[in-house]
Amino acid sequence: MTDLHLPWLELSILFCLIGAVWVSRVKVPHIARNRALLCSGLALIATTGAWLDFDFLDAKQADDSLHLLSHLAGRELLIMDELSAPLLPLAALLYFLVILATLHTKIRRFSFAWNLVSEAIILAMYSCKEPWGIIGMLAVGIIPPFLELRERGKPTHVYIIHMTLFVLLLIVGWTFAEIEGTDRIHTLWVVIPLLGAILIRSGIAPFHCWMTDLFEHASFGTALLFVTPIAGAYAAVRLVMPIAPDWMLRSIGLASLFTAVYASGMALIQIEARRLFCYLFLSHSALVLVGLEIVTPMALTGALCLWLSVGMALGGFGLTLRALEARRGRLSLTHFHGLYEHAPELAICFILTGLASVGFPGTVGFIGTELLVDGAVEAYPYIGVAVVIAGALNGVALVKTYFILFTGTQYASAVSLQIRTRERFAVLLLAALILAGGIYPQPGVESRHRAVEELLHERESRAPIPTTIETPHHHH
Amino acid sequence: MPSAEQLVTALGWCIVICPIVLLCVLGLSSLLSRRLPEEVINALLKTTMIVGLTSSVLMLALMLPMSNPHVTIEGGKWVHIPEYEFHFKLIYDRLSIPFIILSFVLCGTIFAFASRYMHREPGYNRFFVLNAVFLLGMTVTSLAGTVETLFAGWELVGLSSALLVAFFHERPAPVRNGLRVWCVYRVSDAALLIAALTLHHFGHTDFENVLGSESWPYGRTEVSDHEALVVGLLMLLAAAGKSALIPFSGWLPRAMEGPTPSSAVFYGALSVHLGAFLLLRISPILEKSPLLCALIVTLGLSTAVYATIAGRVQTDIKSAICFASLTQVALIVAEIGFGLRYIPLFHILGNGCLRTLQFVRAPTLLQDRRLLENAIGDRLPKSSSFWRSLLPHTLQIWLYRFAIERGYLDAMIDDYIVAPFVAVFRFCDRMERRWTDYLSGGKSRESDEADGTPGSLEEFL
Numbered sequence: 025m026t027d028l029h030l031p032w033l034e035l036s037i038l039f040c041l042i043g044a045v046w047v048s049r050v051k052v053p054h055i056a057r058n059r060a061l062l063c064s065g066l067a068l069i070a071t072t073g074a075w076l077d078f079d080f081l082d083a084k085q086a087d088d089s090l091h092l093l094s095h096l097a098g099r100e101l102l103i104m105d106e107l108s109a110p111l112l113p114l115a116a117l118l119y120f121l122v123i124l125a126t127l128h129t130k131i132r133r134f135s136f137a138w139n140l141v142s143e144a145i146i147l148a149m150y151s152c153k154e155p156w157g158i159i160g161m162l163a164v165g166i167i168p169p170f171l172e173l174r175e176r177g178k179p180t181h182v183y184i185i186h187m188t189l190f191v192l193l194l195i196v197g198w199t200f201a202e203i204e205g206t207d208r209i210h211t212l213w214v215v216i217p218l219l220g221a222i223l224i225r226s227g228i229a230p231f232h233c234w235m236t237d238l239f240e241h242a243s244f245g246t247a248l249l250f251v252t253p254i255a256g257a258y259a260a261v262r263l264v265m266p267i268a269p270d271w272m273l274r275s276i277g278l279a280s281l282f283t284a285v286y287a288s289g290m291a292l293i294q295i296e297a298r299r300l301f302c303y304l305f306l307s308h309s310a311l312v313l314v315g316l317e318i319v320t321p322m323a324l325t326g327a328l329c330l331w332l333s334v335g336m337a338l339g340g341f342g343l344t345l346r347a348l349e350a351r352r353g354r355l356s357l358t359h360f361h362g363l364y365e366h367a368p369e370l371a372i373c374f375i376l377t378g379l380a381s382v383g384f385p386g387t388v389g390f391i392g393t394e395l396l397v398d399g400a401v402e403a404y405p406y407i408g409v410a411v412v413i414a415g416a417l418n419g420v421a422l423v424k425t426y427f428i429l430f431t432g433t434q435y436a437s438a439v440s441l442q443i444r445t446r447e448r449f450a451v452l453l454l455a456a457l458i459l460a461g462g463i464y465p466q467p468g469v470e471s472r473h474r475a476v477e478e479l480l481h482e483r484e485s486r487a488p489i490p491t492t493i494e495t496p497h498h499h500h
Numbered sequence: 501m502p503s504a505e506q507l508v509t510a511l512g513w514c515i516v517i518c519p520i521v522l523l524c525v526l527g528l529s530s531l532l533s534r535r536l537p538e539e540v541i542n543a544l545l546k547t548t549m550i551v552g553l554t555s556s557v558l559m560l561a562l563m564l565p566m567s568n569p570h571v572t573i574e575g576g577k578w579v580h581i582p583e584y585e586f587h588f589k590l591i592y593d594r595l596s597i598p599f600i601i602l603s604f605v606l607c608g609t610i611f612a613f614a615s616r617y618m619h620r621e622p623g624y625n626r627f628f629v630l631n632a633v634f635l636l637g638m639t640v641t642s643l644a645g646t647v648e649t650l651f652a653g654w655e656l657v658g659l660s661s662a663l664l665v666a667f668f669h670e671r672p673a674p675v676r677n678g679l680r681v682w683c684v685y686r687v688s689d690a691a692l693l694i695a696a697l698t699l700h701h702f703g704h705t706d707f708e709n710v711l712g713s714e715s716w717p718y719g720r721t722e723v724s725d726h727e728a729l730v731v732g733l734l735m736l737l738a739a740a741g742k743s744a745l746i747p748f749s750g751w752l753p754r755a756m757e758g759p760t761p762s763s764a765v766f767y768g769a770l771s772v773h774l775g776a777f778l779l780l781r782i783s784p785i786l787e788k789s790p791l792l793c794a795l796i797v798t799l800g801l802s803t804a805v806y807a808t809i810a811g812r813v814q815t816d817i818k819s820a821i822c823f824a825s826l827t828q829v830a831l832i833v834a835e836i837g838f839g840l841r842y843i844p845l846f847h848i849l850g851n852g853c854l855r856t857l858q859f860v861r862a863p864t865l866l867q868d869r870r871l872l873e874n875a876i877g878d879r880l881p882k883s884s885s886f887w888r889s890l891l892p893h894t895l896q897i898w899l900y901r902f903a904i905e906r907g908y909l910d911a912m913i914d915d916y917i918v919a920p921f922v923a924v925f926r927f928c929d930r931m932e933r934r935w936t937d938y939l940s941g942g943k944s945r946e947s948d949e950a951d952g953t954p955g956s957l958e959e960f961l
Contacts, residue, residue: 179940179941179942179944181939181940181941182936182939182940182944185939233932233935233936233939236932236936237936237940237944240944240945240946240947241946286928289921289924289925289928290925290928290929292921292922292925293922293925293926293929294929295947295950296947296948296950297950298947299947320583321581321582321583322581322583322584325581325583325584353950354946354947354949354950355950356950360672360675362669362670364669365622365670368530368533369531369533372530372531379659384655384659385651385652385653385655385656386652386656390652391579391586394586394648395584397693397697398584398697398700401697401700401701402700402701405701408697409694409697412690412693412694412697413690415690415693416686416687416689416690417686419682419686419689420679420682420683420686423662423679423682424679427666427669427675427678427679430669431666431669431670431675432669432670432671432672432675433670433671433672434670448533452531452532455531465578465579466578466579466580469579469581470581473581473582
């Protein structure tokens with residue numbers, strides 16, 4: 025296997041873990057934030073370096089140069105391939121921007137140490153192709169938000185019930201998959217638990233309530249960072265796609281299609297901004313899953329492009345909402361707020377990131393959405409149109425929220441609500457990425473297409489995928 | 501000395517680059533919070549408009565002697581993977597060139613007017629950024645050589661339109677109306693996108709492939725009758741949304757909340773004619789389906805009747821002009837349904853110019869009226885309609901109510917589409933609340949207490 029020039033992956037995880045320990049040792053919030061920012065920034069540099077290095081190597085997959093972890097584990101654990109190459113810097117960027125844009129109002133409530141731990145877990149998961157490694161990271165990843173909820177004295181039942189069920193189903197499903205091996209048709213003992221696990225983690229209706237609950241009770245930053253990397257989609261691609269029978273993928277695809285429309289409709293009637301964001305996100309992540317489960321090159325490429333654009337666009341959208349929350353508290357959508365005059369840059373960022381998420385021309389989401397919509401209609405000529413409907417409803421929800429938050433009245437504030445320097449940097453960086461990806465999309469699309477070719481090759485190289493499955497009874 | 505072909509290509513690119521430069525300069529200055537002085541904005545507007553218009557007119561002059569005035573400029577494959585290609589292709593022909601000249605003439609006039617009308621307005625820069633988005637959208641839509649390109653321009657026009665309706669955003673009414681416009685445009689956009697997907701599904705990619713390579717309006721399509729009907733119906737829905745045809749007409753008077761210059765160029769002249777433009781562009785498809793043509797004529801004529809009735813009772817000048825404009829747009833649509841091609845095109849050009857003039861004169865209506873009355877030395881005569889004397893009184897009352905309520909179109913959409921939609925999703929929301937309350941063993945929604953009150957402003961400081 026090709027080696028990267030530096031141990032980028034191990035370094036990125038190490039920066040986060042060291043940072044978590046370093047940050048946890050200080051009690052002064054400002055110092056904690058600055059330390060977290062430094063470590064997160066280093067992790068971002070390391071992941072970006074890994075991506076560029078991987079691109080330069082032109083390899084199908086690559087691992088770290090020093091093999092430190094491999095020596096300890098006895099096998100290669102951290103591997104980078106076409107799929108994970110841009111996901112790593114994307115996740116690191118989201119964490120970096122959230123920490124960067126955390127204002128004084130949020131600084132005491134936001135746990136920098138635990139979020140660095142979360143970042144390390146996410147980066148480790150994206151760097152891992154080993155099924156048990158991914159399952160382990162997914163399981164460990166649910167702990168930091170749980171601890172935060174408990175520490176803040178918030179109800180944890182909804183979150184913990186769903187997440188425990190998710191982990192159990194994942195472990196059961198994969199255990200049976202290993203018992204059955206790769207040379208035979210998988211039974212329902214494998215398929216049903218894995219299907220359930222993916223549906224729960226991806227927030228597919230009716231298993232999505234944990235996500236709205238998390239946004240209700242956790243700090244916005246933690247909830248945002250827990251969902252925006254779309255870990256459920258990663259589990260679907262790595263664990264399910266290579267072994268799943270067609271009917272299972274179709275089931276996930278149809279359930280996701282329903283969720284995309286359902287969540288976009290729900291977004292329209294929400295009366296609070298966080299819940300609205302959550303439903304918008306659910307709708308978009310469901311669209312990513314729709315594309316992933318159609319398993320045609322075009323739809324898959326669209327889904328992978330959308331994955332990146334949704335992470336970037338909705339990450340930025342969430343950051344803008346969080347910035348507004350820092351100024352106005354929880355944002356009701358039942359009346360106008362009129363914040364445009366106070367923070368026009370935030371308004372521009374809000375509309376730009378929102379439009380990018382719904383695939384507006386000239387933004388990073390446009391081509392991904394086009395590919396996905398084309399692929400969905402090709403696979404499901406009639407119900408594929410639901411993707412278009414979901415997009416239209418999301419667009420309405422977005423502009424409606426923009427109007428409610430930024431216009432409709434004149435808000436008189438005793439203090440300046442102007443954008444801060446850190447926020448301005450985050451806004452400009454996101455705007456640059458969104459517009460650059462929209463104006464020159466070819467490299468991104470090409471890279472996602474290469475990832476798709478690999479995924480499809482992997483799926484084909486496994487044991488022949490059956491279109492029908494054996495029941496457990498039949499099997500025994 | 502450049503060849504004629506090189507010159508045409510250069511001019512073609514120049515037409516597209518002008519609005520792009522305008523948008524980039526104005527948009528980036530807004531994004532970077534470096535507001536340009538009004539004089540700089542005006543100079544930039546003037547330069548780009550003059551260059552764009554001159555290029556368009558020169559292009560027309562170069563194309564006039566051509567036997568087949570149909571120039572295609574290939575912008576290359578913007579995105580290409582084995583399964584998908586996005587061509588950026590522009591078409592300059594008898595349809596797009598007049599439309600693009602109209603766009604530059606009217607936008608240039610309106611920009612010159614607005615530079616004084618909007619002088620020292622707090623949103624001066626925002627106004628022109630949105631107008632630059634609109635001009636780019638119009639240019640891309642008019643010259644689009646593929647459905648995807650047309651869709652991209654179509655969306656840009658829609659967004660700028662909705663945000664300009666809500667331009668005076670410190671009041672709730674313009675914002676609500678802007679949202680209404682946006683909702684209708686989203687329906688229109690979705691219909692256009694589905695039409696594009698249907699064309700792809702039937703194996704067609706760009707306009708030359710669908711409409712033939714002959715110059716407009718002599719193109720011949722290869723799509724089957726059934727395909728023509730399906731795609732045509734979707735395109736008609738898209739056109740109905742954009743051109744405010746029945747049942748979407750309710751948004752047009754609402755759009756008058758925007759600044760008068762943008763109302764003029766959007767709803768008097770360009771944007772409102774985009775639906776008709778789309779139908780003209782796909783005219784070879786329409787010719788394949790008599791049923792589709794009959795539907796277009798019916799929709800056009802019924803909208804014309806509706807608009808002329810509603811327009812007669814409007815109490816503000818902008819609404820009256822917009823209904824007058826809609827009457828003409830609807831007639832243009834009917835003309836297209838009857839199989840006419842050049843007449844609707846000239847009708848668009850004439851109506852666009854006339855309504856722009858009327859809109860920009862609207863703020864001085866009372867002054868104009870006073871001048872007229874002073875000139876004749878008496879009050880202006882009030883003429884009673886001939887038709888009024890023929891109608892029974894009860895029917896007059898009914899028609900008046902119908903007109904003042906704008907045909908109950910908005911009420912019908914609210915009652916039969918929006919209300920059931922909201923009711924269904926509110927029911928789902930209640931069910932979700934019960935479920936999370938049950939799992940939590942108590943109240944699960946903190947968001948119920950959200951009131952927008954700042955928690956700790958001293959911390960923010």
